[in-house]
Amino acid sequence: MIERFKIHFNVLMGEAKLSYISTKRYGVNWLVGIINLLLFLIFIQLGIYSFQTGLSQNYINGKIETLIIGFFAFSIIGMAITTISSRISEGATTGVLEHTMLSPIGSTNVLLYYAVVQFLFAIIVYFLLLPVSMLICRHFFVINIAKLIFYTISLWIASCSVGFVLGALTLIYKRTQNFINLLQFVILTLMILPSYPFNYFSLIPISPQSSALMNSITGKNDISLGFNLYIYLQSIACLYISLKIFKEAEKYVKIKGILGQY
Amino acid sequence: MLNINNLSKVYKLKGKLIEAVKKFNLDVYPGSVYCFLGPNGAGKTTTIKMLCGLVAPATGEIVYNSTNIVKDNREFLTKIGVVLEGARNVHWRLTPFENVEYFRRLHGLNRDINYISEWINLVGLDKYKDTQCRFLSRGNQQKVAIACALSLNADVLLLDEPTLGLDMEISRQMMELIIKEKNKNKIIIITTHDPEFIERTADKIIIFKKGKVFKFDEPNKIIEKYGTEDKRFSSAYINLIRTLND
Ligand SMILES: Nc1ncnc2c1ncn2[C@@H]1O[C@H](COP(=O)(O)OP(=O)(O)OP(=O)(O)O)[C@@H](O)[C@H]1O
Ligand SMILES: [Mg+2]
Numbered sequence: 001m002i003e004r005f006k007i008h009f010n011v012l013m014g015e016a017k018l019s020y021i022s023t024k025r026y027g028v029n030w031l032v033g034i035i036n037l038l039l040f041l042i043f044i045q046l047g048i049y050s051f052q053t054g055l056s057q058n059y060i061n062g063k064i065e066t067l068i069i070g071f072f073a074f075s076i077i078g079m080a081i082t083t084i085s086s087r088i089s090e091g092a093t094t095g096v097l098e099h100t101m102l103s104p105i106g107s108t109n110v111l112l113y114y115a116v117v118q119f120l121f122a123i124i125v126y127f128l129l130l131p132v133s134m135l136i137c138r139h140f141f142v143i144n145i146a147k148l149i150f151y152t153i154s155l156w157i158a159s160c161s162v163g164f165v166l167g168a169l170t171l172i173y174k175r176t177q178n179f180i181n182l183l184q185f186v187i188l189t190l191m192i193l194p195s196y197p198f199n200y201f202s203l204i205p206i207s208p209q210s211s212a213l214m215n216s217i218t219g220k221n222d223i224s225l226g227f228n229l230y231i232y233l234q235s236i237a238c239l240y241i242s243l244k245i246f247k248e249a250e251k252y253v254k255i256k257g258i259l260g261q262y
Numbered sequence: 263m264l265n266i267n268n269l270s271k272v273y274k275l276k277g278k279l280i281e282a283v284k285k286f287n288l289d290v291y292p293g294s295v296y297c298f299l300g301p302n303g304a305g306k307t308t309t310i311k312m313l314c315g316l317v318a319p320a321t322g323e324i325v326y327n328s329t330n331i332v333k334d335n336r337e338f339l340t341k342i343g344v345v346l347e348g349a350r351n352v353h354w355r356l357t358p359f360e361n362v363e364y365f366r367r368l369h370g371l372n373r374d375i376n377y378i379s380e381w382i383n384l385v386g387l388d389k390y391k392d393t394q395c396r397f398l399s400r401g402n403q404q405k406v407a408i409a410c411a412l413s414l415n416a417d418v419l420l421l422d423e424p425t426l427g428l429d430m431e432i433s434r435q436m437m438e439l440i441i442k443e444k445n446k447n448k449i450i451i452i453t454t455h456d457p458e459f460i461e462r463t464a465d466k467i468i469i470f471k472k473g474k475v476f477k478f479d480e481p482n483k484i485i486e487k488y489g490t491e492d493k494r495f496s497s498a499y500i501n502l503i504r505t506l507n508d
Contacts, residue, residue: 007340007370014367017360018353025355025394094354096364098316098346104339110368118433254318257273257282257308260350 008113011105015114019121030063034129038136041071045137064139065218070191071133072126073210076152077187079122080159082180083115084167089177097260108243111167115160123152143217151213154231158205161238167247168242171259198227205238264290264313264418264449269322271308282308285321286475288468290451292417295444295463298453299499300470302358306453307347309470310422313451314344326418343416345424347453351407358387361395365410381409384439386432401427408436413495418449425456427428437462457496471506478502 023030048063095211101107134140166183170176187206194202196211209231215221253259266288273280274436276277283305295353298306311317313324315335323330345351352361382391385405395403404427411419425433433456440463444450454460460467460481467478478484481495488505489498 006372010367010370010372014364018356018364021360095350096353096368097363098350099344099368100338101316102314102342102344106336126325174374185359237336238488251318254316257271257311257317259316 008105008109008138011103011110012113012117015110016117019114019117023121030125034125037071037075037129038132041067041133042136053259061139061141064137066214068114068130068133068137069214072092072130073152073155073191073213074187075126075129076122077153077159077191077206077210078184079118080115080156081166081183081187083118083160084111084163085170085180087111087114088170089174089223092174092260101158101250101259108164108171111164111246112160112243115163119156137195144253147216148213150228151216151231154235155206155209155213156163157239158209158231158235160203161235161242163243164239168246171246171249171253196223196227198230202230203234205235209235263292263326265323266290266313266327267323267325269309269312269324270320271305271312271317272320283312283470284473284475288475288477290449292449293444293447294450295440296389296451296466296468297460298451298468298470299455299460301472301503304470305473305475306470307422308435310344310420310451310453311346314342314420315339316346318397338418341416342409342418342420343411343414344419345407345411345421347422351401351410352395355394357390357392357394358382358398358402358409359391361406362413362507366405366413369414371414378413381413382503384435385409385496386435401429401432404428405432410440412443416448419443419451421450421452423453423455425454425459433459457494463493469503471503471507474506476506 045064048060048067055240071226088097092101100110103110130143143204145154166176166180189209190204190207191214193204193207194211195204195207196215199210202208202211208227212223212231250259266286268285268287269283270281270285273282294321301388308317312319312332315331315338319332323332324336325331326341329337352358353364356364359378359382362381363373366373366378379388379391382388385408387402387405387409390398390402395406398406404424407423408424411421411424412418425436428436437459440450440452444463444465452459453462463491464481465479467484469476469478481498484502485493485495485498487498488501489495490501
């Protein structure tokens, strides 16, 4: 028992160190990404302010809050659904993909740990970005951090499940990585779908989690206990299924003998 | 001991079947170095990958400690150190030291600075220990791969052309390292095309020819039986492989 715990702990530490080193050495990429996002925010809010005549300040503030939280949720989803597949294609080029599959705890666990580490890194950065974006939009509002974390985690789990399915595809087709950027439109659609309160749209992964987050933080609605429970159960179920899909893809590439051999 | 029973692999490529490895049996005992030899494309790498679970066999089983590792290799994976063919063993963006550390972690082992440094020195990389691997020469990257695999202190070593690209001095040191590992009673399987390496380290020769497997004892016996006047293993091997029908 303690032995197994030690093994898992060491793998987690390995992934943490790897993420830390990559971030440190390739920090510039991150910085560029963040600056892009901030620029995007500035332009959008300039756009909103240009409508100002005739609209109440309250209405505009509401829009800006939606904008900032939406931007936050979008970043989390984007990060989570690309993590696994970029790890796979990076592993294939940097040369450690096969060895990831040789870890005694299983590749899915290693990748899951990697995703967790990436999530923690991202959360820290995005939490710091929240006040910065408020500053840019010149509108400050109080966010219930506990709620934000609660909904962000379920949103992350749901997004991760999509990430594992894309990762499974990346194992088989290298090109997957190229069209993943196009998924930004899909993410937006999922975020816009009115999946709260519960309806058919709520069955789609990511959508109810994102709706709950937006409604709770910007709409200041209290989400019902049932719906809270639902978004967690659904995201965990999705993650479970996506891990199964990933394992099947791994089996397939082992039969074809194309693991890491694009 | 590692029992290989009826192991085979058939690849499907664009509708065509490729018999990469034909059914064979082999018992691999600890404390001996098993060298896989054979022409290019004969199925050596495929076999190594089947042993470590990166390629699923078409038929057969591999038994280690009375578990069929084709079915369940979680326990087995804690026991192996692997060098794969080609540049598939180091993380380009990490330094040699970080690589050894990362690979140890990946296998659930702790970061032991002194132990890692020892391995870095042992393969002669102390000068480069802080240089990212993508800036190292091919041979130096190979040394990192060897350090990563051996630093796991595994009971089973599966090494696919480990000495490829190493300079003569390090290649010689590698042979000594392998013999040291062998004396620790480990299971060692190595594929190589290097005759000197075979002459110095091999206890059992396993020849692959077009997917078919032939088993022999130590190189000296092969030299005795098939050798020419020059008493070189390479000459004997060339004679021998001509007599094997596929
Ligand atoms: N993923 C694959 N799909 C189809 N055929 C493959 C695949 N991988 C290998 N093969 C074929 O299987 C056969 C055995 O290949 P393998 O890599 O095992 O040879 P090898 O003995 O390691 O050769 P070398 O000495 O060149 O390393 C070859 O004919 C090769 O073309
Ligand atoms: Mg080979």
